[in-house]
Amino acid sequence: MLTLNDGILRLPGTRREFFRAGGGLALAGLALPRGAGAASSASGHRAATIPAKSCILVYLLGGPPHQDTFDLKPAAPAEVRGPFSPIATCVPGIEICEHLPLLARLADRYALVRSVSHRNSNHTPMIYYTLTGQETARPEADNDIRPPQRTDFPHMGAVLAKLKRRRTALPGYVAIPEVGIRSSTRGEFKRARTPLRGGGAGFLGTAFEPLAVDGDPGTAGAVPALTLANDVSAARFERRIALLSALDSRGPASRAARTSGELRDQAVVLTGAVHRERTPAFSLDGESTAVRDRYGRHRFGQSLLLARRLTEAGVPMVAIHFNEMTVCDGWDTHSKNFEALESELLPMLDQSLAALLDDLHQRGRLGETLVACFGEFGRTPKINTNAGRDHWGDCSTTLLAGGGIRGGQAVGASDNLAAYPVTPPVDPVDIQATMYRCLGVDPHTTINDHLGRPWSVSTGQVVSDLLA
Secondary structure (H helix, E strand, O other), rough: OOOOHHHHHHHOHHHHHHHOOHHHHHHHHHOOOOOOOOOOOHHHHHOOOOOOOOOEEEEOOOOHHHHHHHOOOOOHHHHOOOOOEEEEEEOOEEEEEOOHHHHOOOOOOEEEEEOOOOOOOOHHHHHHHHOOOOOOOOOOOOOOOOOOOOOOOOOHHHHHOOOOOOOOOOOOOEEOOOOOOOOOOOOOOOOOOEEOOOOOOOOOOOOOOOEEOOOOOOOOOOHHHOOOOOOOOOOHHHHHHHHHHHHHHOOOOOOOHHHHHHHHHHHHHHHHHHHOOOOOOOOOOOHHHHHHHHOOOOHHHHHHHHHHHHHOOOOOEEEEOOOOOOEEOOOEEOOOOHHHHHHHHHHHHHHHHHOOOOOOOOOOOHEEEEEEEOOOEOOOOOOOOOOOOOOOOOOEEEEEEEOOOOOOOOOOOOOOOOOEEEOOOOHHHHHHHHHHOOOOOOOOOEEOOOOEEEEOOOOOOOHHHHHH
C-alpha cells in the first residue's frame, strides 16, 4: 500500500519494483489530466470558488513602478507622471498603462489593490516581509544577503506545502527560480548562486523546501535537483536505487534518517519520471507551438506556462520570482525606467500574464487557481536624474485574480501623485491573509517553529472587498 507520514510519500517495496510496476508517473501526478491539452468547452467554465486549489505567485523582484503600470496619474506634474498614457480597460472607470493592452481587455478577471503600503523601502527586508509576512531582525539593511537560516519564517509556498499537501510525490512548493542572487551577465543565471532569506521553508524544515527550477523551463536541465550526472545512465540509476533499497532494509532507522529517506524517495520518483516519460509536468513538450508562442518565447513566459502545468498536476504553490536581466536591473528601475518598461518589461508582463489568465479561464481552471502579481514595494513618485524611479514602500499596486477573488474592480486609491493611499492602507500582510483565505487556510492557523513556539501563518487582515 501507499502510505503517507507527515505528508511525505512512502513507496511500496523496493524502488526498482516501483518503477518496473510503472507507478512513478501516475503517483507523482506528472501525467496531465485526460483532455488537458485542449481548452474546456464554454459550459466547462467554473465560477470563482473558495477555496482555490492552488496559487501561482508572479513576484516582480525589484519593485514594479505602480504609477507606470496599474495606477497612472495623467494629471500629475511631468516629473511625476512620465511619458506613458492610460488606456481604458473592459471595465468602465478602470484604466491602466497603454503598454498593457492585453491585460486591459481582461480587467474583468482581476482586481487591483492600489493602496498597498508599508514604511520600509529596502529590498531584502521587504522581500522577506512580502513573502513570509514577518519582519526581519535587520529591517534597515537593504543589502542583507545572508543565506537562508533554519530559524527563518517560511515562504508562503512552504506553508501551503505543509497545510495543503496532496497525495502526490510532486513537491508542495515549486520556485521558478529560487529567490536568490543572480549573475550580472544579461540573461544568464549563476548555477550555484546564493539564495536569499524568505524564499525557503525556514523552521518548517527540509521536507517543505521548494523544488527549484533554476534552468530554462521545459529544458532537460531546468531542475538541477532532478538532473542526472552525465556519467549516470538509466541502468546505473536503477542499480543505485537497488543498492539504497538494500541498505534501507538492514534495520530500523532514526527519525532523521527516515525523513531523509522519504525525501530521497520523492526525488527518485520525480527523477525517474523526468527521465523516462515524454510529457511530465516539468516538461513543456506536450504544449503546442501556438500555446508556447502565446505565453512568449522567453524565460518569464515559459515559466508561467510551466506554472500552469504544475498547478494542474496538483502543486499547491508555484512561485515565479521574476529575475531577468533587462535594459536596467529587472524591475529595480533606478535608471532607464521608461526605456526598460516600454521595450522589455511591460510587453513581457502583458503577454505572459494575459496568456496565463486567459488560458486558465479557457480551461475552466481560473476559479480554482489564485493568481497574485506584486513585488516588494513600489517606486518613487518623482523621476530621478537618471530617468528612473527609486524605492518606495509607501504605495504600490497588487493584482489578484482567480480563485475567490472578485474581478473587475479597483480596491483602494492613491493620491494625485501615487505617493500615499487616500483610502485606508492595505499592508502587504493583508494581501497575504487574503490569499490564505482564498486558498482555504485560516490566516490565524498556527505553525510551530524549531523551538515549538506557535506562530500564526499571517498577521494581516483579510481584505473582504476582494472576495467573490
